Every structure is written in C-alpha cells, then in structure tokens.
Amino acid sequence: YPAAERELQALAVCAGRQGAPEAGDLKPWDVSFWAEVLRCESFDLRGEARRPWFPLLRVLDGLFDLCGRLFGIRIEAADGEAPVWHGDVRFFRVFDVSSGKPIASFYLDPYSRPGSKRGGAWMDTCLDRHTDAAGRPVLPVAYLICNQSPPVGDIPSLMTFEEVETLFHEFGHGLQHMLTTVERPQAAGINHVEWDAVELPSQFMENWCYDRATLLGMARHWQTGEPLPEAEFAKLLAARTFMGGSATLRQVHFALVDLRLHSSWTPASGLSPEDLRRQIAATTTVLPPIPEDAFLCAFSHIFAGGYSAGYYSYKWAEVLSADAFSAFEEVGLEDETAVQSTGRRFRDTVLSLGGSRSPAEVFEAFRGRAPSPEALIRHSGLVAA
Known part of the structure; x- marks a missing residue:
C-alpha cells in the first residue's frame, strides 16, 4: 500500500x-x-524500436538453448514429418540428451492470420503421454499458438519484447506437457494439476527473459548481428518493477x-x-x-470465467514461479553446473510429475520447503534486492 x-x-x-x-x-x-x-x-521504452533485435528464429534458438541447459533436452526441427494445417506451421521433436531418445513433439503456429485465426497465444494438447492398447508408449505432442507479425519480403518475423515473454510463457506450459513421466493420461503433463499451480511453469519461464546471459545471448539485430545494447537491457530490467x-x-x-x-x-x-x-x-x-x-x-x-473463489491463483502462481526461479538465483545464475543441477531437479519434479501428486508436494520436492513470497516481493521491486 x-x-x-x-x-x-x-x-x-x-x-x-x-x-x-x-x-x-x-x-x-x-x-x-x-x-x-x-x-x-x-x-524510453518503445516496443516497436526493439523488434530488430528479436527475430523469431534467433529467439527460438535462444529458447531451445536455454531448455537444453536447464532440462537436458535437445529440440530439433522436423518439418515435413507430420501433417500441418497451414504452411506457416512448424513441427519439432524433443529428445532427452542423456539417452538420445525422443520424448515428445510439438507444433508451432507462430504468425497472425487475420480472419482465419483467433488472437492471443496459448498452448494446448494434441496427444497425452500414455500407453496404447498394444502396450506401446505414445509420446506427448503439444500445440503452441502465437500471433506474431509474419515475415515480409526479406524481413523476418520480428518480435516485441512482450511477444518474447509470451512465447517463453506458453513454452513453459508446453514443457510441463512434454516432459511428463506420468503414464496415466488423466494425470500426465498439465492434466489434473490444481488450478492455482497451472501457471507455475509458464511464469517461471518468463523470468529467464530478464536473465542477462539468456536475453543478450539471443537478442541480436537481424541485419548487423549486434547484440541488444546494455543500456536497453538495463531499461527492460528497470521497467519490470x-x-x-x-x-x-x-x-x-x-x-x-x-x-x-x-x-x-x-x-x-x-x-x-x-x-x-x-x-x-x-x-x-x-x-x-x-x-x-x-x-x-x-x-x-x-x-463466468471459471475463477470463482480462485482469482487469487493469479498472484499465487507468481509466488510459486518467483520462488522457483530464486532457487537458481541462490546457486548463482553464472554457475553453469549449479544451474544445470537445479534445472534437472525442476524437470524431475514440477515438469515431470504433472497432476500425479499435489502441487504443494511437488513444489516442496523441488524447493525443499513450502513456498515463500519473499522472492516475488523482491522481484516486484517492493524491497531492496
């Protein structure tokens, strides 16, 4: 107040x-x-002025590289290996690095199509992880839908910073669906996760848009290859609070x-x-x-929106996601080994267990304690770091 x-x-x-x-x-x-x-x-924040530093393909490379570092997965383009509903739609496969085996796939429909595609961005499920009637494993497949500006001539799809955050957000939902190890579809991935925890993986991924190494590693001018100026990054950090x-x-x-x-x-x-x-x-x-x-x-x-007695879940999910990200801050975002270890623990709990256990139990398995609001208060700029 x-x-x-x-x-x-x-x-x-x-x-x-x-x-x-x-x-x-x-x-x-x-x-x-x-x-x-x-x-x-x-x-001096002008979203349109930053678009040249966020071409879609480079942002995807940065996102996939982050997921590789954190979760031990490899994401490869597999266009042409699955049917698509529009020429803009892409298809990717996800592999576990340690075993080399495929573990999931996803569609990406990135561009706006006025008149034939509703606005906004969302993730949805195509196939849930399960075992079919013949006893064969069925790997999860996700849909990731965005509404970014399409390429025009030689100019690639260029994103605002807000669109970058949105892509990371929806991919967080996708990761929980794709990296699940639960075999029963009713509780695999995002299924059966209690309402006030469904935004944990998505909001958690947004935090990495403000991580210096992650953002400056992918924010490169589409024509010159120059990184986003440090002054612009500082403005983004300051404007966050x-x-x-x-x-x-x-x-x-x-x-x-x-x-x-x-x-x-x-x-x-x-x-x-x-x-x-x-x-x-x-x-x-x-x-x-x-x-x-x-x-x-x-x-x-x-x-009329399904949030009766549940609107608090918006803020509670921020508590969970900020506290989860603070686990990485505590070990040091520059300590690659510690970050990888913490990322694997996040994968093995939050992203793996889905709705098979209560969210409070899953969070404590990752964090080693109950959630704390301290990280969110700090990230919101309400107390000194």
Whole structure:
C-alpha cells in the first residue's frame, strides 16, 4: 500500500510537469494515461524500436538453448514429418540428451492470420503421454499458438519484447506437457494439476527473459548481428518493477473481493456485494471507487470465467514461479553446473510429475520447503534486492 501511494504521487508530479489541471486531484481514469507518460519518460521504452533485435528464429534458438541447459533436452526441427494445417506451421521433436531418445513433439503456429485465426497465444494438447492398447508408449505432442507479425519480403518475423515473454510463457506450459513421466493420461503433463499451480511453469519461464546471459545471448539485430545494447537491457530490467506496488495491490483487491464474496457474504449479512467490495477497497485501493463504479458487474472472471473463489491463483502462481526461479538465483545464475543441477531437479519434479501428486508436494520436492513470497516481493521491486 505505501508503495502504491508513492507511485500515485509520482504520477501527480508527472502530470504537474505537463501542466495538467488534474495533477492535484487524480481520478481513476487518469492513472493509466499518466502511468504510460511516466513510463516513457523514465525508460524510453518503445516496443516497436526493439523488434530488430528479436527475430523469431534467433529467439527460438535462444529458447531451445536455454531448455537444453536447464532440462537436458535437445529440440530439433522436423518439418515435413507430420501433417500441418497451414504452411506457416512448424513441427519439432524433443529428445532427452542423456539417452538420445525422443520424448515428445510439438507444433508451432507462430504468425497472425487475420480472419482465419483467433488472437492471443496459448498452448494446448494434441496427444497425452500414455500407453496404447498394444502396450506401446505414445509420446506427448503439444500445440503452441502465437500471433506474431509474419515475415515480409526479406524481413523476418520480428518480435516485441512482450511477444518474447509470451512465447517463453506458453513454452513453459508446453514443457510441463512434454516432459511428463506420468503414464496415466488423466494425470500426465498439465492434466489434473490444481488450478492455482497451472501457471507455475509458464511464469517461471518468463523470468529467464530478464536473465542477462539468456536475453543478450539471443537478442541480436537481424541485419548487423549486434547484440541488444546494455543500456536497453538495463531499461527492460528497470521497467519490470514500474508501478509494482499498484499492480500488486490491484490483484490483492480483486482476490480478496472474490474470496470474501464466496466465503463470508450472505444475503442476511446486511450488506450488498458492492458494499462488501467497498469495505475491502478501503485498505486495498489508493483511489477509492467512485460512486458510479460498477466493477462487480464486469468481474466476469469470477462469475463466468471459471475463477470463482480462485482469482487469487493469479498472484499465487507468481509466488510459486518467483520462488522457483530464486532457487537458481541462490546457486548463482553464472554457475553453469549449479544451474544445470537445479534445472534437472525442476524437470524431475514440477515438469515431470504433472497432476500425479499435489502441487504443494511437488513444489516442496523441488524447493525443499513450502513456498515463500519473499522472492516475488523482491522481484516486484517492493524491497531492496
């Protein structure tokens, strides 16, 4: 809360520098505008300007190399070895390095196709790991779908940094599906994983986009081959925690509203659902809701989106993923041997066990203890490193 208050004051100062009449009395509808103004002032971040340093093929090479270092796998293109639904779609096979044996495959459909492909990015399952009726193993196959800009003439597909994060995120889901060792399809890979842990592998992979060696190893200008300038990398790191207090408080507000509506509100309580929400807002918002606020009417996540009493899982998954990544930080991101050992343990627990054991048990098998929020608080910029 204090961090969010300081951030709101910084927005007011920014508005004042611009001569805005609302500087002394910001309203909820002012926040996003002035936050973007201050963000651009502070970090000079222009997503389009960074595209030349993130050609898709080089990003894929960086992603596959990271997975090789962490998880002991090798990913090879296998275009033409499987049927595809469009000429842009690619097919890859995944091999275990120690045995040399294939263990999974995946499709990658990377480009936007307006009119014939819905927007967004997602991972889905094509085949689950199982044993067929003849006793033969069936290896898992995943779909990875993105909506990046396609190549144009001699210019390759160039990605924004946000698209790089998205690719790493969805690949995290894919890894949990593909590296499972569970033979029963009902609990293999992402199947039967409890709701508040499904984002652990995906958000965990996003952290590597901010790892210096990983990012600068793949961020190369598509024409000159020059690496992303150090100053640009520093801006990305600094911008990661921008408005971190406000972002955290926002999710805490949504999660508490959801939990208390489902756990303590009744028609006999003497409060309307909106009254309860405004009580919670007194300690979880730095700008109180205006009288006309009808947020609950639009909170579709908990009324129509499958997150009833579960919206907290967004923030809880961040706790898990940050704590998991901190295991690598603790052994030293520059210590290749220690990183590989920790990565194999992550593969053998989080990525391997799927829904065969409770997420709390799986996490403790990897981390050696229960989850801690300390790493997320640090990664969010709310305490000093």
